Amino acid sequence: MKADGVDALLISDNANLYYLTGRVFAGYVYLPADGMPIYFVRRPVKMEGDGVVEIRKPEQMAETIGLNLPEKLGLELDVTAWSTVKRLSNVFPASEIANASTIMRKARAVKTDVEIDKIRISGVKQTRVYSLIPSLYNEGMTDIELQVEIERASRMEGCLGQFRVSGDSMELYMANLLVGDNADIPTPYDFAMGGEGMDPSLPVGCNGSLIRPGNTVMADVNGNYTGYMTDMTRTFRLGAISDLAVKAHKCSIDICHRLAKEGKPGTEAKRLYEIAQEMVNEAGLHEYFMGHKQKAGFIGHGVGIEINELPVIAPRSHDILQENNVIALEPKFVIPHVGAVGIENTYRVTASGLESLTLAPEEIIDLI
Amino acid sequence: MKADGVDALLISDNANLYYLTGRVFAGYVYLPADGMPIYFVRRPVKMEGDGVVEIRKPEQMAETIGLNLPEKLGLELDVTAWSTVKRLSNVFPASEIANASTIMRKARAVKTDVEIDKIRISGVKQTRVYSLIPSLYNEGMTDIELQVEIERASRMEGCLGQFRVSGDSMELYMANLLVGDNADIPTPYDFAMGGEGMDPSLPVGCNGSLIRPGNTVMADVNGNYTGYMTDMTRTFRLGAISDLAVKAHKCSIDICHRLAKEGKPGTEAKRLYEIAQEMVNEAGLHEYFMGHKQKAGFIGHGVGIEINELPVIAPRSHDILQENNVIALEPKFVIPHVGAVGIENTYRVTASGLESLTLAPEEIIDLI
Numbered sequence: 001m002k003a004d005g006v007d008a009l010l011i012s013d014n015a016n017l018y019y020l021t022g023r024v025f026a027g028y029v030y031l032p033a034d035g036m037p038i039y040f041v042r043r044p045v046k047m048e049g050d051g052v053v054e055i056r057k058p059e060q061m062a063e064t065i066g067l068n069l070p071e072k073l074g075l076e077l078d079v080t081a082w083s084t085v086k087r088l089s090n091v092f093p094a095s096e097i098a099n100a101s102t103i104m105r106k107a108r109a110v111k112t113d114v115e116i117d118k119i120r121i122s123g124v125k126q127t128r129v130y131s132l133i134p135s136l137y138n139e140g141m142t143d144i145e146l147q148v149e150i151e152r153a154s155r156m157e158g159c160l161g162q163f164r165v166s167g168d169s170m171e172l173y174m175a176n177l178l179v180g181d182n183a184d185i186p187t188p189y190d191f192a193m194g195g196e197g198m199d200p201s202l203p204v205g206c207n208g209s210l211i212r213p214g215n216t217v218m219a220d221v222n223g224n225y226t227g228y229m230t231d232m233t234r235t236f237r238l239g240a241i242s243d244l245a246v247k248a249h250k251c252s253i254d255i256c257h258r259l260a261k262e263g264k265p266g267t268e269a270k271r272l273y274e275i276a277q278e279m280v281n282e283a284g285l286h287e288y289f290m291g292h293k294q295k296a297g298f299i300g301h302g303v304g305i306e307i308n309e310l311p312v313i314a315p316r317s318h319d320i321l322q323e324n325n326v327i328a329l330e331p332k333f334v335i336p337h338v339g340a341v342g343i344e345n346t347y348r349v350t351a352s353g354l355e356s357l358t359l360a361p362e363e364i365i366d367l368i
Numbered sequence: 369m370k371a372d373g374v375d376a377l378l379i380s381d382n383a384n385l386y387y388l389t390g391r392v393f394a395g396y397v398y399l400p401a402d403g404m405p406i407y408f409v410r411r412p413v414k415m416e417g418d419g420v421v422e423i424r425k426p427e428q429m430a431e432t433i434g435l436n437l438p439e440k441l442g443l444e445l446d447v448t449a450w451s452t453v454k455r456l457s458n459v460f461p462a463s464e465i466a467n468a469s470t471i472m473r474k475a476r477a478v479k480t481d482v483e484i485d486k487i488r489i490s491g492v493k494q495t496r497v498y499s500l501i502p503s504l505y506n507e508g509m510t511d512i513e514l515q516v517e518i519e520r521a522s523r524m525e526g527c528l529g530q531f532r533v534s535g536d537s538m539e540l541y542m543a544n545l546l547v548g549d550n551a552d553i554p555t556p557y558d559f560a561m562g563g564e565g566m567d568p569s570l571p572v573g574c575n576g577s578l579i580r581p582g583n584t585v586m587a588d589v590n591g592n593y594t595g596y597m598t599d600m601t602r603t604f605r606l607g608a609i610s611d612l613a614v615k616a617h618k619c620s621i622d623i624c625h626r627l628a629k630e631g632k633p634g635t636e637a638k639r640l641y642e643i644a645q646e647m648v649n650e651a652g653l654h655e656y657f658m659g660h661k662q663k664a665g666f667i668g669h670g671v672g673i674e675i676n677e678l679p680v681i682a683p684r685s686h687d688i689l690q691e692n693n694v695i696a697l698e699p700k701f702v703i704p705h706v707g708a709v710g711i712e713n714t715y716r717v718t719a720s721g722l723e724s725l726t727l728a729p730e731e732i733i734d735l736i
Contacts (some may be wrong), residue, residue: 014537023568026556044554044562044571045662055399077450079536082443087430099451148523155516161541167449167538169382169394173529185678186412188394194412200391201595201673203412222395257520271643293411305569 001033001103007070008032009100010088011059013079015164015305016104018227027055030065038064044046051325052138074100079166085201109302109310111324116348118228119326123346123357126223126230129154130360133219137367142215143179143206144146144198150175150221160224164306166181172204175221179209183218183340186294188276190308192330193218193340194294213239215368216339219330223358224358231303231328232358236365245341246364248333249281253333253362255299260354261349263327269311269319273299276331277315285333292334300329325349326357369401369471370481375438376400377468378429378456381447383532383673384472386595395423399431406432430459442468446673447534448613473592477670477678479692486594487672490724493599493712498728501587501604505735508566510728511547511574511585512566518589520545532674540572542591542617545575551586551708554662558676560698562662565622581607584699584707591714591726599671599696600726601712604733612656613709614732616701618728619651620710623699623728624666628715631695637679637687641667644699645683653701661701666696671714693717694725 001009011020011029020029031341039052040061046054062069073092075085078101091098111119129150136149151174154160158166163172170189187194187204196207211217216237223230235249238354255276263272276299280289292295299311303326311319311327321327330344343362347354369377378399379388385519385610389396394411407420409455414422421432430437441460443453446469446542479487497518504517523529531540538557546563555562555572579585584605591598623644631640644667648657658664661681668681669696679687679695689695695717700710711730715722 013540018569024539024556024571026558028733032736043556043558043662050626075450077454081447081535082445082450082453083469086445090506101451116493144523148520152516152520153524154559155519157510160570162539168447169380171382171392171530187413188392188411190394190411198526199528201386202528203392227567294411 001075004098004101004103006033006074006098006103008343009074009103009115011076011100011104013076014074015166018305019108021293028058028060028061029352032070040064046202046212058088068097072098073083074095074098074103076101076104076182078102088243107133107309108304109321109325111326114302116324116326119230119346122223122228122355123195123230123232123359125157125159125225126221127145127356127358127360129159129221130219130232130234131155134365134367139368141211143177143182143211145207146211147175147177147206147219150177150178150219152245154221158225159222160227161222162224162350164224165310166306170308173202175219178205178218178337178340179211180215182207182209183334184292184336190288190296191283192296192332193220193334194291198346210240211367213275214241214338216241216245216341216364218340229307230346230358230362231344232346233330233332233342234360234365235341236367237344238367241338241364245338247283248285248288248335249341249364251280252286252331252333255279256329256343256345256362260356261328263321263347263349265321265349265351267321267322269313269317269321270315272313273315273317288333288335289301292331292336299331300327302326303328321349323349324349372442372466372471374440374442374466374468374471376518377442377471379468379472381444383534384444386673387476396426396429398429400438408432415449417481423734426456426459428583439467439581440461440464442466442471444469444472446470460486462522468658473678475491476672477693478690479672479694483596483672484692484694486596487598487714488725490591490593490596491598491600491727493525493593494589494600495529495728497525497527498587498600498602500731502735509579510643511545511550511577511579514579514585515543515545518545518587520672524591524718526593527590528592528595530592531590532592534674534676538676539570541570543586543587544573546573546586546708547579548583548707549705551702552609552660552704558664560658560664560666560700561588561702562659572592582609582706584609584613584709584732586708586710588712596672597675598673598714599712600714600728601698601700601710602733603709603711604735606735609706609732610703611704613706615651616653616656616703617709617732619647619653620699620701621709624711624713624730627697628724629690631689631715631717631722632718633689633691633717635689637689638683639680640681641685656698656703657700660704666700668695670694671696686688689717691717691719
C-alpha cells in the first residue's frame with residue numbers, strides 16, 4: 001500500500017472482503033496503512049468482532065474515522081459502479097482517489113498457506129467428482145442431462161455452487177460441458193471455450209446435443225468447495241475418436257507437463273504462452289488451438305476466490321510468476337465433428353516448478 | 369429518452385443487452401434517440417444481424433458513429449465500473465454523460481406482451497417443480513440434501529440456473545431453502561430472508577440443518593426458465609407445527625390476497641406495504657414479520673430479467689404501480705424454533721388487480 005502511495009483502502013467487493021476477513025458482509029473494510037482496520041457493517045446486524053462498527057449508510061464512516069482522514073484513499077475502481085464511487089468520494093471530499101483494485105489484485109495473486117490449503121481441499125473434492133463422471137453417463141443422454149447429474153454429484157460432495165468472476169460481464173452456471181460440434185460455437189464470454197448454451201440469455205455451454213459415438217465430452221466444472229476454487233478440465237469420449245483428436249489431446253498433456261517444468265518464480269507468463277504456441281505449431285495443430293471458429297487469447301489464468309485472477313498467461317502479459325501464485329493452464333483444442341479435447345489443471349508455483357492440485361487422470365477417459 | 373434530454377444511450381450490461389436485443393453478447397448497443405441502433409460486437413465473432421459492427425475495443429466506436437456524436441450520452445452509471453465509465457467517456461470526449469441506468473430501469477419495469485409470455489412460461493415450469501418437492505423429500509434429510517434434489521428437478525425442467533441480480537453485491541446459488549432456526553440467522557444480503565449458509569464465503573441459505581418434526585421448510589427456488597424469471601416461495605412442514613406458525617402463514621396468504629385486489633395501475637407501492645403492515649399489526653405478528661433477529665425493509669419487488677427490478681414495495685418507495693409491471697410479493701415471517709412461514713407470488717399488474725403467475729397451492733404443504 002505504501003509503495004503505491006496510498007494512506008488507506010476502502011474495500012467493499014465481496015471477493016476482496018472475503019480475502020481480508022474470511023467472510024462476506026455488506027459494508028466496508030477501512031484499511032489504513034498505519035493503524036488498525038475498521039469493519040463498517042451494514043448487514044448482518046450485530047456482527048461480532050474487534051473493530052466492527054455498525055452503519056446504515058456510507059456517510060457515517062467519516063465520523064468514526066475522525067480527524068485522521070486519508071490524503072490518498074484507494075477505492076476498487078475496476079469493480080465498483082461509477083455511482084457508488086461518486087457517493088464514496090463525497091464521503092471523503094478531501095481525499096485524492098487511487099485505484100485499490102490494482103493493489104488488491106496483486107496482493108491476492110500470491111496465496112498464503114491458508115489459502116493454498118483451501119485450494120488443495122477443493123482440488124481433492126473436485127477430483128473425486130470427476131472420477132464419478134463415467135458412472136453418471138447413461139446411453140442416449142444429452143449434454144445437459146449429463147451436466148445436471150455432474151452438478152448434483154458436485155453439490156453432494158460439497159461444491160458451494162457460487163462461481164465468482166471479477167467484473168459482471170462473465171456468466172456461467174456451474175459448468176461448461178461441451179459435446180461434439182457445440183464446442184465450435186463462439187460465445188460472447190471470455191472463457192477459453194464456448195458453446196451455444198440452452199437459451200440466448202446465457203449463450204455458453206450445453207445446447208441440448210445428444211452425445212454420439214465419435215464425440216468428445218469436455219467437462220470444465222465449478223471447483224469452488226471452500227470459497228477458493230480449483231479449475232480442472234478433463235475430456236471424455238463415447239467410442240473411438242479421430243486420430244487428429246487423439247493427437248491434439250496428447251499435445252495438450254505434453255504442453256501442461258512441459259510448462260510445469262518451466263513455470264518457476266521469475267518466469268515470464270508470456271514465455272509459457274510462447275512455449276505452448278511453439279509446441280502447437282510443431283505439431284501442426286495451430287488451426288484448432290484455443291478454439292477453431294473463435295479463439296481465446298490466453299492459455300491460463302490465476303485462480304483463487306475468483307476464476308480470473310493474476311497472473312494472466314497470454315502473449316502480451318507483463319506478469320512474472322511468483323512463488324505461491326496459483327494458476328490454471330488450459331491448452332485446449334476444438335476438432336470439427338469430434339469436439340473439444342485437452343486438459344486443464346490448477347497449479348501452485350514452487351521453486352522447482354508447478355505443482356498440480358488437480359490430480360484426476362489426464363488421458364481421454366471412456367464414458368462406457 | 370427524449371424526456372430525459374439524452375441524445376443516445378450506450379448499453380453494455382448483460383441484462384440490458386438481453387432486454388434490447390434478445391441475446392447477450394460482449395459489446396455495446398448504441399441507441400440514438402433519432403436513427404437506427406448500432407450493435408458494436410466484440411464477441412462472439414461474426415455475429416449476424418442488421419446494424420452489427422465488429423470491434424476489438426471501445427475506442428473504435430466513435431469512428432463508426434462519425435460526425436453525429438451525441439451531446440448528451442447515457443451510460444449505465446449504476447452498474448458499470450468506474451474505470452470502464454472513465455474509458456467510455458474518453459471515447460466521447462465532447463459528450464456530457466447522463467445516467468442510462470435510471471432510464472433502462474424505468475423502461476424495463478413495464479413489461480411487453482412478449483416478456484410477460486416468457487415470465488408466464490417460467491411460472492408454469494416453476495410451479496411444476498414445486499409440486500414435486502414432497503416426493504423429493506426422504507426421512508432424515510438435511511436442508512442441503514433436499515435443496516440439491518430440488519436443484520436437479522429444476523434443471524431437468526429447464527431452469528437455466530443463472531440468477532441475475534442488479535449490482536454485484538448480492539449472491540445466491542439456485543435457491544434459498546430455510547429449515548427451522550436457520551431462518552433466523554441474519555445474512556449480509558438484501559434478500560427478504562437469511563440463513564447461515566454452508567460456508568462464510570456465501571453466508572445465505574442452507575447450513576446443513578436436519579429437517580426435524582415441528583420444523584418448516586421454506587423453499588424460494590430460482591425461477592429463471594426463459595431469461596425472464598418468476599419468484600415464488602412455498603412453505604412445507606414435517607409433522608405438526610405451532611399454532612403461531614400456522615396463524616402467521618395464514619396472515620401471509622391473506623396479505624397476498626388483499627394486495628392482489630388493491631394493486632392496480634396508479635396504486636402507490638408504499639400503500640401496499642402499509643396495508644400489509646396494518647394487517648400484521650392487527651394480527652399481533654409484528655415481531656416476526658419479514659424476519660425476527662434481522663428484518664428486511666421491503667415486502668416486494670419488480671422481477672423480470674433480474675430479481676431486483678422496479679417497482680420496490682417498501683415504506684419509502686416513490687414508485688407508482690403501472691399496468692404490466694410484474695412484481696413479486698413476499699410477506700414472510702420467521703417463527704423461533706419453527707422456521708420461516710409465508711408465501712411469495714409473482715403478479716402482473718392489470719386494470720382489475722394483480723394476476724398471479726405462480727399458481728402452486730398456497731397452504732402449508734406436508735412433506736410426508
